[in-house]
Amino acid sequence: MNRYPSTLIRKDRVGSPRYFGSTKYPFIGFDVNDLYIITIQGDRLDNLSAVFYKDPTLYWILQVANNLKRDSLYPPIGIQLRIPQNTAQIIEDFDALNL
DSSP, rough: OOOOSOOOOOTTSSEEEEEEEEOOOOOOOOTTTTTTOOOOTTTOHHHHHHHSSOOGGGGHHHHTTTTTOOTSSSOOOOOOOEEEEEEEEHHHHHHHOOO
16 A cells, blocks of 8 residues: 555646655554564664565655654664554545545
8 A cells, every 4th residue: 555646646737747746644543462572783764564464665654653754764763663453544634535
């Protein structure tokens, strides 16, 4: 599930791409099935999502669930990182927001 195909591309009057619209992210609530890890040096969100979700493109779920900045794939070292397990519902909510 790549988040970029859902990104709206705004076009000018002649149909040329002008700029990208904003991607909207769903609220990711806490769940009893969530996993938690403590980050270590070298952890990357895409690698963690590959390990836990079998899909490195779902790194944005970790960013949103943990209120991390979206300018880096490297989480701060030594923080508790929540890994939501209800990815099907999260992706469904994402798709609904970005039709």
